[in-house]
Amino acid sequence: MYIVTGGAGYIGSHLVDHLVSRNFEVIVIDDFSFGKYINKKAITIKYDLRLSNLNELINKVEKGGIIYHLAANPDVRTSMINVEEHFERDVKVTLNVMELARKIDAEKVIFTSSSTVYGETDKIPTPESEEPKPISNYGLFKLLCENIIKYYAYQYGIKSIVTRLANITGGRVSHGVVVDFIRKLNQNPNILEILGNGKQKKSYLYIDELIDAFVLLEYKVNTIYDIYNIGNTDWITVNEIAEIVIEEMKLNPKIVYIDAGDGRGWPGDVRFMLLDISKIKSLGWSPKRGSKETIRQAVRDLLLGYKKCCNR
Incomplete structure (x- = not known):
């Protein structure tokens, strides 16, 4: 079983399409504030993940499974204006998702972070080891989300992968x-x-290639917590x-x-912004x-x- 938060959004909807095409059971959790896409072969639960009462969700999903956490406000620009709204949709939602993962004994959590956590760095291409210094609220909140996930990974033994993404584009991008x-x-x-x-x-990466990277990381990375840049070489x-x-x-x-x-x-x-992607390339993935x-x-x-x- 897969749970995809933000599965009606741009990246999430492409991921859901891929998963159902492989005949997996997929549960989409989305409040449809941004994305509107529905795959009829997936189970869709309309739910605002900012709400702390998770009993409704817990009763609708099986124990275990893999959570792809993509729910967030995707607009970097408005994070500097609508600060509280972005905080709730990024940080508060992530805390609730990790609580959900804990309560259903999720097998693994894969989170979409962002290259914006690095801010403006002199080290280009930028490796995962570079100290994050975000210059936007969007980047700051993504970094806070990463730390929440890291805490839950080590505290509760939830295997987690953080992916720091370059700009992702392609069909249906909004x-x-x-x-x-x-x-x-x-x-x-x-x-x-x-x-x-x-x-x-x-740097820009096509959406289908991001999905390929997700699949590779899901199957090949089994450490308790790790971070991978995903982007292009130019x-x-x-x-x-x-x-x-x-x-x-x-x-x-x-x-x-x-x-x-x-x-x-x-x-x-x-x-x-140009990410160093040598770490994920060493696993066998590279942009086409x-x-x-x-x-x-x-x-x-x-x-x-x-x-x-x-x-x-």
Whole structure:
């Protein structure tokens, strides 16, 4: 049995699709605040994981099983504005999920953390051993979640894996720079507003390759607690992403930059991010597409989805 918190969201829904395709029993727990996706072959429980009374969930799931914990507010930018809301959806929810794991004797917990926990570091590519120094509330709260999970792992013997993710994109993605650019150009094809100076440089991984990494870690890692970076071996600038989006949409807009300071797109924006993924590569996983190819495929996925949705 698998439990996927946030299974109606972007990464969670792709994971659920993969698990049910392999005929596993899957229980999705989501309050549908962000994601809306439902796989009819999975058991879906609508539930707000911020609530501390877990009896309703405990009565609906079997003992044991594996928990993929993905429930969170996915927007880094708004974490600097809606601080309490992000705290509850990240930190409080994680505490409750680990309590659930303890009470049902979960076999393993796999948690999606973020590269944002590292903040801006001089060590690039950044290994798991680098001291986290987050510069956003999003990164801070992810780090707090990691420590909660680590505590439960050692205190209660719950095997746990923390995955620190680069930017994940592809079909059905609901937020991020690619989505932002396409939405803006659909609204006004003559102007493209870029947050920051366009020189921010980050790593991108296609969603299917992330799922492959999850599967590998689940089967190969059996230590009580461990951390793995998951990302790409290269990176791409925001300007280069804009060029790909413009090319795929066959437009020629004027570029306008909105700099929040120091070239950032918003307060807490990490300008440069490339993870050292040698640790997970040593287990046999590596990305198949580079960041540029990943972005181009994501743009095509989104444009195709937009055409189907809007009959264009």
